[in-house]
Amino acid sequence: MSGLNGLFGIGSNALATFQKALSVTGQNIANVNTPGYSRQEIILTEARPEDGRPGQTGTGVEASEIRRSVDTFVEQQVLSSNERLGQFGASQKALSQIQLLFNDSNDQGIAAGLNEFFKAWQDVATNPADLTARTVLLTKADGVTKLLNQAGTQLSAQRVSLNGQVQSSINDVNALASKIADLNSQIKLTEVSGQQANDLRDQRGRFLNDLAGLVDISSIEDATGQVTVFVGIGQLLVTEQKAYKLTGVANVANNGLLDVRYDGGTGPNTDITSAISGGRLKGLIDARDTTAVGLQTSLNTLTSQLVSQVNTQHRLGYGLDGSTTQDFFTASGTTAATISLALSDRQKIAASSTAVGVPGNNVNALALSSLQTASVAGLGNTTFQGYYSAMAGSFGATIQGVTRDLQGQEILHDQLLAHRAEVAGVSMDEELINLLKYQRAFEAASKLITTSDEMLQTILTLKR
Amino acid sequence: MRVADQQMYGTLLGNLQRSRLQMLTSQEQISSQKRVTNPSDDPSAFGQIVLDKSALSQTTQWIRNINFGTARVDAADHALGQVQNLITRVRELTVQASSDTTSAEGRQSIAKEVRQLQRQLVQLGNTEVAGQAVFGGTKTDVTPYTITAGDTVAYQGNSETQSIAVGENQTVQILVPGSSIFTGSTTNLFDSLRDLLTALEGNNRSGIQAGLGNLDLATAQISDAQGTIGALANRLQVTHDALDTATLTITKSISDNQDADLATAITQLRLQEVAVQAASQTFTKIFDASLLNYLR
Numbered sequence: 001m002s003g004l005n006g007l008f009g010i011g012s013n014a015l016a017t018f019q020k021a022l023s024v025t026g027q028n029i030a031n032v033n034t035p036g037y038s039r040q041e042i043i044l045t046e047a048r049p050e051d052g053r054p055g056q057t058g059t060g061v062e063a064s065e066i067r068r069s070v071d072t073f074v075e076q077q078v079l080s081s082n083e084r085l086g087q088f089g090a091s092q093k094a095l096s097q098i099q100l101l102f103n104d105s106n107d108q109g110i111a112a113g114l115n116e117f118f119k120a121w122q123d124v125a126t127n128p129a130d131l132t133a134r135t136v137l138l139t140k141a142d143g144v145t146k147l148l149n150q151a152g153t154q155l156s157a158q159r160v161s162l163n164g165q166v167q168s169s170i171n172d173v174n175a176l177a178s179k180i181a182d183l184n185s186q187i188k189l190t191e192v193s194g195q196q197a198n199d200l201r202d203q204r205g206r207f208l209n210d211l212a213g214l215v216d217i218s219s220i221e222d223a224t225g226q227v228t229v230f231v232g233i234g235q236l237l238v239t240e241q242k243a244y245k246l247t248g249v250a251n252v253a254n255n256g257l258l259d260v261r262y263d264g265g266t267g268p269n270t271d272i273t274s275a276i277s278g279g280r281l282k283g284l285i286d287a288r289d290t291t292a293v294g295l296q297t298s299l300n301t302l303t304s305q306l307v308s309q310v311n312t313q314h315r316l317g318y319g320l321d322g323s324t325t326q327d328f329f330t331a332s333g334t335t336a337a338t339i340s341l342a343l344s345d346r347q348k349i350a351a352s353s354t355a356v357g358v359p360g361n362n363v364n365a366l367a368l369s370s371l372q373t374a375s376v377a378g379l380g381n382t383t384f385q386g387y388y389s390a391m392a393g394s395f396g397a398t399i400q401g402v403t404r405d406l407q408g409q410e411i412l413h414d415q416l417l418a419h420r421a422e423v424a425g426v427s428m429d430e431e432l433i434n435l436l437k438y439q440r441a442f443e444a445a446s447k448l449i450t451t452s453d454e455m456l457q458t459i460l461t462l463k464r
Numbered sequence: 465m466r467v468a469d470q471q472m473y474g475t476l477l478g479n480l481q482r483s484r485l486q487m488l489t490s491q492e493q494i495s496s497q498k499r500v501t502n503p504s505d506d507p508s509a510f511g512q513i514v515l516d517k518s519a520l521s522q523t524t525q526w527i528r529n530i531n532f533g534t535a536r537v538d539a540a541d542h543a544l545g546q547v548q549n550l551i552t553r554v555r556e557l558t559v560q561a562s563s564d565t566t567s568a569e570g571r572q573s574i575a576k577e578v579r580q581l582q583r584q585l586v587q588l589g590n591t592e593v594a595g596q597a598v599f600g601g602t603k604t605d606v607t608p609y610t611i612t613a614g615d616t617v618a619y620q621g622n623s624e625t626q627s628i629a630v631g632e633n634q635t636v637q638i639l640v641p642g643s644s645i646f647t648g649s650t651t652n653l654f655d656s657l658r659d660l661l662t663a664l665e666g667n668n669r670s671g672i673q674a675g676l677g678n679l680d681l682a683t684a685q686i687s688d689a690q691g692t693i694g695a696l697a698n699r700l701q702v703t704h705d706a707l708d709t710a711t712l713t714i715t716k717s718i719s720d721n722q723d724a725d726l727a728t729a730i731t732q733l734r735l736q737e738v739a740v741q742a743a744s745q746t747f748t749k750i751f752d753a754s755l756l757n758y759l760r
Contacts (some may be wrong), residue, residue: 112521
């Protein structure tokens, strides 16, 4: 193939190669903003030379590979950063909503309700014969029960809503797992014929990152280019073309809220709820089963102590109508959601410590109002307010911690993405330079062809 | 090191967003004038605010209690002052009646005046505040002193007292029952007056003289009660003053923990504005520096 034909060959090879190089550049420019896209690079090599005299003659250029620039170590870090980002993000959002319970800064919260309640008792103690003060007390007592009811119901509703999010996250996990399995098979098919499945790999990488945002995973790539994904305690989520499922199964012991179970093909029989250690699912489950439950427990403790302390004292006293051993709050309603007033008749408010002291005797009302400052054994020897304050404080510290974690992780994630972009990101300047470079080369190669054509013409004219 | 477009825009965007978030926080603080609205803003301060607000509601309530108690105690004090004046008048009349020179008719007419005074004293014993008897013990719903037969006066109240809360585990008595003022352990004013009236109308000089002694006993007994009530009024006043000071201290503490320091918040906002401006300018500079602008 030496001679002029060879020159033609070199020219046309070069044209084709530079055209390919230009389309790779074009692909890079077009995907400069595509999330998860990895920069591609054309690898040019010399074509196999021909033997001859005095030595080998080159046969031009060829594109040996279109390489995807990717740093697997950074990719792995981005993946685990996504897990934490998903977890902290979900926690932070859930806790911020729960935090709305503590609207004490506008004097609308439970603390203010308790204050009003005890103040009303003092008014009754100060003027035990006054019916207005008694009516106010019943209204304020009703107010504090409503506030507690509302908090209790809201917390339950929050848990249910978080539960719904757990279910939709499980669905997302399953959808992503089957997409990854699909891509596994496509990548294998593409690469078995010696091709580079660059864009498919980018897509799969993106899905893996999305998956990591939902649940903590570990993944390894095998020799055929397929990834195996593990979830929970080493359960296979994706292997080759096969995706397994996670299922939400109602747990009766947890108010029918969902456990996350792994279905390895034999039914959803492996509970991995507590093995999940990252991703959105972790954040949701933590908020649902730890933080919200903790608050619920504290609120219920506060409520049951309030009910029992007030009732115990109230039963000792006498109402204006001589009634005694009356419960103030319904004795059975000892949770925040169920506390209610037992008393509806203001005459029965037991302000007096004696039957004969009515209406002016206020000893029992005084004892009741002093509960406000009494240390309650059932609350760890703090006052009602002290207990509530500590509860709000510790919840605040939790949410503050999560918010800080989230902010820190966001910065770290930005840095990791920058790190990733350093290797895999498209630099417009670089691509523009490549564009010019390959365009010039393309022009030169076409010049080569016209030159060899002219030379051929010259030879052809010799014959005449 | 390669610098990809994503790096520049991504980093810039992240920083811009964070600065904007901080600006939002500062703006919220400035507009609400509160630094702490949620537990997460400052957990320990939030806890302290809850406790302080509770303490504040207690002190305001104690002040409210004291105002109520003071009205009762002042009414009692005022009534007893009048009682003493009336007894003094009765005593003058009794002294006059006990004189040798006073005739039986004179004693009769003195008896008439004494009876009027006795009726006034009964009325004072039934002093009420807002419809509630002050001297009836805790039987605030009955008229403590009623004239039963002739000049006999019966006590319908009881001997219980009432105290109000004026501080943590502190109470002050706001009620002295009539049974320890008019009809106390030393002497019974109304019995003495009844006996005096009988003596006056019966022209019984020794009875009248005995009545004089009883009146002195009654005066002493009522003075005692006045002393007690004065001391109570004083305690209420002193506690009120202390609570006023406490209220100020607590209010300040709440404000310290909760309120935004406007100067700081505004300075912060300015700083963040500068950061946002700088980032925005960097953005346009990066854009200017792009090779695209030089390739024509």
